[in-house]
Amino acid sequence: MDIFYTFKAIFISGLFLGSLYAIIASGLSLIWGTFRMYNFSHGSMIILSAYIALQAISVGGFLFGVITAIIISFFLGIIMEKIIIEPFLDKPEAQLIVLITTLAAMLLIDNSIQIIWGARLKKLPMLLEGRLDFVGVGISFQQLIIISIVPIILILFSIFLKRSRIGLAIRAVEQNLDLSLLVGINVRNTYAITFGISAILAAIAGVLLGSNYLISPSLGAGYLLKAFIVIIIGGLGSLTGTLLAAYMIGIIEAAGQFFLGLYWTPFLLFTILIVVLTFKPTGFFGEKGA
């Protein structure tokens, strides 16, 4: 097996994993940036969206299923924000309280999934069946689609944040809460919509993951952990950092799987996390004091 092929295979696998991590972590990063809080239910929301999509697909086909899942997730996100986040924002120790409430939400969601859909493994239908030869490496159409779609989605998301009036408000609230109030931004509504958008990103992640891997009610925590590692290494508060870290970790994980095997790869990732935090506590692109 020539070394060139190995590199290509690892790189493509890494791009695929990186794309998944990028879309998973982006929603978490958005919440941290805006609220300065961790949404522990993010992983569960991803899985929940996958199940909702599965259900909706069986009713109206793939496209209908995906769109329904995204819309329902958006509103679920807003409702969640109103119930488990907003009432506590003014309290002292708000961050701690929200940590607990989102943890509680995580348990609620995971168990609800199990009650509604059962514990057996399920899988979403793929967008396109079959494999192809890509620059001399075997890859499924599914993986190729994901590698191409995710960057487009994230670029659109970035443009939305930069150009739209709502995106401006979200970024404003992130950077100066008092001034945001003083220019007339409805901060409560902005918070709610931000959570809804994070839920949309979670839904997209859920559909992509579910169409590629088997899903079960308990998988949320694992993806949440990966998302955490990504946003911490990339630097809290920086979307660019998150995205770069996602692809970097994807490639490292792909290399790790090839050279060390599946068992040692989590160990490798945590080692990297510790190394990065030792030399750059705020992550590669993080803000000071984050």
Added chain:
Amino acid sequence: MQTSKYLLRVENIYGGYGNIEVIRDLTIYLNKDESIGLFGPNGHGKTTLFKIISGLLKPSKGKIIFYNEDITGLSPQHIVNNGLIHVPQSNILFPRMTVMEAFKLGAYSKRAWSELDKSLDQVFSIFPWVKNKLNQKCYSLSGGQRQMVSIGVGIMGRAKLLLLDEPTLGLSPIAKIDLLNSIIQLKKMNIPLVVIDQDVDFLTDSTDRLYLVERGSIKLEVNKNEMHKHKDKDILHMYFGK
């Protein structure tokens, strides 16, 4: 129903932070066609008063009436939509956004958004140098530039009244003169002002009437022309340094 001759009435306001009362029975008036200044020792409630007027804080007692509408206890969003704009002290703006984005945000309210271009022209006429800084990030501005961009952000809100909190803080004497000229232009555009500042000379040059705020209430009201005639010479001595 009489139309009041007052633009802003702040009547018998009590307020503060949690259990700490900072403002005690404070009353000020702003007539139409005038600007007023607030001066006095630090920590005696001037910024707190602005926060109460703009809705960031709720008063425990008292009323605030703006253009005949009772705005006491309303949300900051509502008050901004009415055209009452508070330009805070030592404003860091939106550090990672460009000056242009900050101006756009100044016009965020529904009332101001539709007139964004018109407001931008107004800002350019008062601060011509800003045209070259539109793509610069807010954190890279100097203190004085930040101050003036903050006022620009306030103008973008189509202000019917501007509250300026310590606009000369940290400014060099030359920058203060530039600021004074900008304020004169604001008054030409018929935007009334309530200004808090340490620099009482600046206040007398930029406003028509002064209030001394001490321990959370008004100790003295001074008309510019009456300055030297006033009986409480000691207080004036302390602040005007004559």
